[in-house]
Amino acid sequence: MSEPADWDIEVDVVVVGGGACGVMTALRAAQDPDLVVAVLEKSTREGCNAAISSGSLAAGGTRFQRAAGVDDSPEQHARDILALSHDEEWAHIVHALCAVAPDVVEWLADELGYPIEIGLDMPRAGMSVPRLHADIGRLGGGRLMAHLRAALDRMPHVAFVDESPVVGVVVDGGTVVGVETVQNGQRQRVRADAVVLASDGFAASAELLHRHCPDIGDPFYGGVSTSTGDATRWLEPLGATFRNMAACLRSGLVVVDRGTRVSPALQFNGAVLVSTDGRRFTDEEAHGYSSMAGILREQPGERAAMIWDATAMATVRETEMMRDCLAAGAISDLPDVAAVGGVLGLTEQETARALAPLPDRRPLVAPFHLAWVTHGVLTTQGGVVVDTDGRVLDAHGDPVPGLYAGGGTVCGLAGPSSDGYSSGNGLLSALGFGWIIGNALAGAR
Incomplete structure (x- = not known):
């Protein structure tokens, strides 16, 4: 000021x-x-x-x-x-x-x-x-x-x-x-x-993010470098009121080691999340991509494999997010359940069990696509x-x-x-x- x-x-x-x-x-x-x-x-x-x-x-x-x-x-x-x-x-x-x-x-x-x-x-x-x-x-x-x-x-x-x-x-x-x-x-x-x-x-200010949002851990940051909270610092001396400072726009769909994000529509087209210890740990359709970040943070290694099939891929392939993922080599193509199990370290039977559809959901059909996803923060709320x-x-x-x-x-x-x-x-x-x-x-x- x-x-x-x-x-x-x-x-x-x-x-x-x-x-x-x-x-x-x-x-x-x-x-x-x-x-x-x-x-x-x-x-x-x-x-x-x-x-x-x-x-x-x-x-x-x-x-x-x-x-x-x-x-x-x-x-x-x-x-x-x-x-x-x-x-x-x-x-x-x-x-x-x-x-x-x-x-x-x-x-x-x-x-x-x-x-x-x-x-x-x-x-x-x-x-x-x-x-x-x-x-x-x-x-x-x-x-x-x-x-x-x-x-x-x-x-x-x-x-x-x-x-x-x-x-x-x-x-x-x-x-x-x-x-x-x-x-x-x-x-x-x-x-x-x-x-x-x-x-x-x-969200790009480590000091402000750690002060106001300590519960999000150490996520991948997917926003811009200019989000440094300048206005927050100017408004405080004016006596302005702030609220909900712990809320962020997060994503549980950030591809590990790539920084791209898979489409949020995948989970509504049959995509399955499997943890590194082989568990189907959530109902994928029950969560938005922001709330999914907190769930991913609680998984072993703070990551999971997202698996989907050609039908799901056809609905999202021509979106900016998926084009970026494909260009970054973020998606693996796998011919069958056994190949998916090889990536997950599971037997074919264990893999089939993990991929089994929830009630009233369609089953995934080979061939499959797979990306390892983790949690990130995009902006503050x-x-x-x-x-x-x-x-x-x-x-x-x-x-x-x-x-x-x-x-x-x-x-x-x-x-x-x-x-x-x-x-x-x-x-x-x-x-x-x-x-x-x-x-x-x-x-x-």
Whole structure:
């Protein structure tokens, strides 16, 4: 936190972070042609978590769902999230984000021309109906971020400034009035009527992760290096309130020694998890990939073999995750049960027993595919408390004047535990708050 001083630059809105939330905030704020907006990005070379995600957008009640015969609504979407997160205290935020999610998806498709389809082949634990919307061709979050930033480049009154890490906020009499940034090695002060903190969380900070999330152990880190919790450090002196700081977006589908991830749809298409001591230790369909991480951590060697067949492979092969796995040589092809047993160190009979389907599940049929998976952490889910307009709240529940937050800076939707994460929650929160904050800023004049 810095004190007021002479200004090097003055704008109407300064957005800290050029990821999904920051870019969406700027795009929506730019509806007002009289607003001058600056987006300060730490480093596009290092990337953002949205860019390395699957790019799946969770929304209930879209025209894409209706066209596919899927009956859904924002209210049903919110109920599903809260049933998994058990976080009724945050229900007002969940409902606010689910309410705007269909508008975000349809605006991306209709106004920005982004190629979206409903992922009928993307079942997930905790979703009562298919509601993940993915890009046609399944190229992932990198495609989404490139599309959003290209749209931002067409806005004449928006400046996207790369390699411009923000190092603090500037406060005058309790009001946030700007930020301090570093450009080309020189510090600069940027004055703004509204400051929006849209940076990633703190999963790349070993110190913050060990302080707030000691129970996750020492997982593989699959996020970006820029998630260092900078905004958390700036907000603490302002008296901002934080919640659910122990929750993370984790993954129990990280391929050992590769760092890629197998598709979360595999476990809903018959895939089986077998521990190194030959046990089928869980009902694979009963867990999302975040909660699966905690289960994997408890297994011998903190790993297990995931085994699936050609039918399952056909449903996921053309996704970004599986293309990455195949390119990395992360998947073994095995002709029969005996070959699987050879990898697992089991007899053919023991292997057949481990692969036997649970009740009402289809049996796997040779040939098989196998990948050794472990647990990882992708992003944090704890963060600052905001209201339904994205305004940062202090310890008394009052808005900090001049300050908004979204993306990884804000408390997410997983609840107090990583087990409460629902697929698509990350982009729901990031794009949803960007939409809400940007619209509010555009309507402020």
